Amino acid sequence: MVDPASGPFLFDTSAESWLARTEQSEFLNWMRAYVSLHPIHVSAVTVLERIRGYSLLWRRSQGERREMIELARVAYLAALGVVWPLDGAVAVVAGEIMALLPDPPTAPKRSHHLAESRQDRLARWRFDGMIAATALVARMPLIHNNAADFEPVRSAIERSPARFPRLGPLELMRCASLA
Amino acid sequence: MIHIDDWFDAIVVCMGPVRSLIKVKKQRTTLTLPSDSLNKAKNIARARGVNLSTAISEALAEGLRLHAATERSEEVLALYRKAFSGFTDDEMSLLDGIVLEPATRR
Numbered sequence: 001m002v003d004p005a006s007g008p009f010l011f012d013t014s015a016e017s018w019l020a021r022t023e024q025s026e027f028l029n030w031m032r033a034y035v036s037l038h039p040i041h042v043s044a045v046t047v048l049e050r051i052r053g054y055s056l057l058w059r060r061s062q063g064e065r066r067e068m069i070e071l072a073r074v075a076y077l078a079a080l081g082v083v084w085p086l087d088g089a090v091a092v093v094a095g096e097i098m099a100l101l102p103d104p105p106t107a108p109k110r111s112h113h114l115a116e117s118r119q120d121r122l123a124r125w126r127f128d129g130m131i132a133a134t135a136l137v138a139r140m141p142l143i144h145n146n147a148a149d150f151e152p153v154r155s156a157i158e159r160s161p162a163r164f165p166r167l168g169p170l171e172l173m174r175c176a177s178l179a
Numbered sequence: 180m181i182h183i184d185d186w187f188d189a190i191v192v193c194m195g196p197v198r199s200l201i202k203v204k205k206q207r208t209t210l211t212l213p214s215d216s217l218n219k220a221k222n223i224a225r226a227r228g229v230n231l232s233t234a235i236s237e238a239l240a241e242g243l244r245l246h247a248a249t250e251r252s253e254e255v256l257a258l259y260r261k262a263f264s265g266f267t268d269d270e271m272s273l274l275d276g277i278v279l280e281p282a283t284r285r
Contacts, residue, residue: 013276017263017271020262020263021260035251035256036245036251037248049275049276050274052278053274053275057266057274076258076262079259109279111269111279112269114279116278120277
């Protein structure tokens with residue numbers, strides 16, 4: 001159980017949507033309490049990933065479906081709280097993370113007849129490094145639903161503290177442990 | 180029941196954890212308050228060494244702040260629900276930054 005009052009927290013892309021879609025009352029209540037106390041902080045990279053997703057879906061759809069996707073995109077943008085920029089400090093830390101961990105820790109995702117390309121997996125891995133760097137620079141715990149990617153980042157930072165002076169450790173909170 | 184005969188025009192400024200009221204403009208008003216609440220407010224005012232108006236103003240400001248926060252909270256949650264509802268699992272993957280495409284297209 002994480003006290004919402006102990007925020008604010010940075011929400012990873014995976015956490016933001018997981019918490020928005022959950023139907024479990026304890027997590028809904030946690031989100032309600034959190035949002036009444038703090039804005040939802042996200043990285044600009046999360047906004048990039050999300051808007052790219054809406055745009056790709058829109059391009060693959062037609063007619064009323066397109067309208068529904070556009071309404072969802074507008075709702076997402078209206079709900080946005082604090083968006084942390086990918087600035088010089090974040091770029092420096094993200095570069096260190098990418099050098100420490102150049103390759104994704106897991107294979108590309110697959111789903112039925114769909115698959116993620118190696119290039120897209122690498123891009124997503126680098127985006128995760130940028131989000132972790134944002135959490136370090138913002139000095140906020142990172143709420144995530146993607147332990148496979150973020151735990152290796154946390155461990156690598158702990159093993160190389162000299163490359164992250166006055167930063168860290170990367171504090172991670174899994175969605176499932178919030179409520 | 181609180182009956183407000185008139186409303187006051189004040190600007191409430193929250194400064195850090197200690198919220199103070201900076202009253203740009205004050206207005207006299209008549210309130211009908213439950214005796215129990217009024218007695219509690221008097222006790223708080225006495226304990227803090229402030230007058231009753233200050234104690235009630237601060238309580239009202241805190242109540243209004245909480246009300247606004249709750250409204251914003253519900254608004255944000257409703258927007259998030261709208262932003263992510265009506266999508267399949269594969270579509271949600273795309274919205275989460277995982278670009279899944281038919282294997283034949285690659």
